[in-house]
Every structure is written in C-alpha cells, then in structure tokens.
Amino acid sequence: MLLEKGYVDPAALDLIVETYETKIGPRNGARVVARAWTDPAFKARLLADGTKAVAEFGFGGRQGEHLQVVENTHDLHNLVVCTLCSCYPWSVLGLPPVWYKSAPYRAKAVMDPRGVLGDFGVFLPPSTRIRVWDSTAELRYLVLPMRPEGTEGWSEERLADCVTRDAMIGTGLARRPGDAA
Ligand SMILES: [Co+2]
Structure with missing residues (x-):
C-alpha cells in the first residue's frame, strides 16, 4: 500500500530488506557462533538453552518462540527448514x-x-x-557450524567474519581462511 501511494521508494525498500536479510540479521548469529567457538562455557549454555544464551547478547525472540541450537560435527550435519511456511530464527x-x-x-x-x-x-x-530440523512458530533452530581449521588464536570478531548466514541454516559451511568472502 505504501508503494502504491508513492510513500516508499521500491528500490530503497529492497535495499532495506536485503540489508536485514544478509547483513544486520545474520551478523547477530555470527557473533553468537564465534563466542561459542572461543568460550566452552558459553557453548555449553548455548546448546542447553539457546533462547537464554542468546539473550546474553540482548537478542530475543518474540514471546513463546524458543531457539534450539544444533551443533555440526564431522559425523553429523544439521539442516534447517520449515516445511509448512517460513519459520526462521529472526532474533x-x-x-x-x-x-x-x-x-x-x-x-x-x-x-x-x-x-x-x-x-x-x-x-x-x-x-x-x-x-533435518523442521521449524515451527514455537521452536526455531540455529546451526552451530564447525570452526574452520587454521583459525587458532583468532579473535571473536575475526571468527564472526567466517560465519555465513547459510552456515547457520545448514546449507553452507563456515568460510575457511583464504576462501573468497
Ligand atoms: Co513455518
């Protein structure tokens, strides 16, 4: 409606959506993952209760929405979907x-x-x-990807740059040092 009335420039709207889709949103998750990679106590809290652990960063879901974090290992890879609609861990x-x-x-x-x-x-x-994890309105999933080799001693900030949105959905892997950004 705002587009029809000419209140909103469609290009600007696309840019805002794209920014939330690829930049601001996933950056939150990347910080959480980087902390889990560097702080074993945080990782334990994250896997035990994702909702509570991400609240330490000030990231919160809407009421009644729970976040479960699932960890990738060499033996197990996790993939997130919502078969019914598009439930997704917005926070x-x-x-x-x-x-x-x-x-x-x-x-x-x-x-x-x-x-x-x-x-x-x-x-x-x-x-x-x-x-495969099927999301619902009440329960959403975040994949904790494997930490790439060759990142020993890296800061959380630098590690967060390795964590792509797709790696946290399970359709990608964390970027390795030297991979194209
Ligand atoms: Co859904």
Whole structure:
C-alpha cells in the first residue's frame, strides 16, 4: 500500500530488506557462533538453552518462540527448514532468504537433504549423517557450524567474519581462511 501511494521508494525498500536479510540479521548469529567457538562455557549454555544464551547478547525472540541450537560435527550435519511456511530464527538471523520460503527447498530438504546441499555446493563425506530440523512458530533452530581449521588464536570478531548466514541454516559451511568472502 505504501508503494502504491508513492510513500516508499521500491528500490530503497529492497535495499532495506536485503540489508536485514544478509547483513544486520545474520551478523547477530555470527557473533553468537564465534563466542561459542572461543568460550566452552558459553557453548555449553548455548546448546542447553539457546533462547537464554542468546539473550546474553540482548537478542530475543518474540514471546513463546524458543531457539534450539544444533551443533555440526564431522559425523553429523544439521539442516534447517520449515516445511509448512517460513519459520526462521529472526532474533539471530534476521529475515529469511527467498529460497528458504520456496516450495522446492521446503520439499527437497526433507526428501533429499544431501541433494539440497549439493545444490548449494556443499559436498559432505558419505559417512557424515544429515539431520533435518523442521521449524515451527514455537521452536526455531540455529546451526552451530564447525570452526574452520587454521583459525587458532583468532579473535571473536575475526571468527564472526567466517560465519555465513547459510552456515547457520545448514546449507553452507563456515568460510575457511583464504576462501573468497
Ligand atoms: Co513455518
């Protein structure tokens, strides 16, 4: 309606949405992940109660929304979807990307998660199990990706730059040193 009335410039609106989708939102989650990589006590709190742990950063969900953090390991890779609609952990990732809301992603993530990962250019060893988490309005998921090798001694700030939005959905991996940004 605001667009129709000429109150809002569509290009400006797109820019705002894109900023929340790719910059401001996921930056929150990246800070949480970087802290978990460097602070074992925080990581334990995060895995035990995600909602409570991210509140330490001042990140909060709306009432009744719980955040569960699922940890990737060499043996287990986690992938998040909402098969019904587009439930997403707004407090730590901002707005969901368009593909997350698409019917093909929602269907294929459940039926062929390894195929979805391939579509995103992620190829895991056959020995790595993939677990798919179906989000709801009450329970949302954040993937704790594996810390990239070669980042020993890095600051939280620098580590956070390795943490992409897709790595926290499970459709990507954390960036390794030397990967293109
Ligand atoms: Co939903």
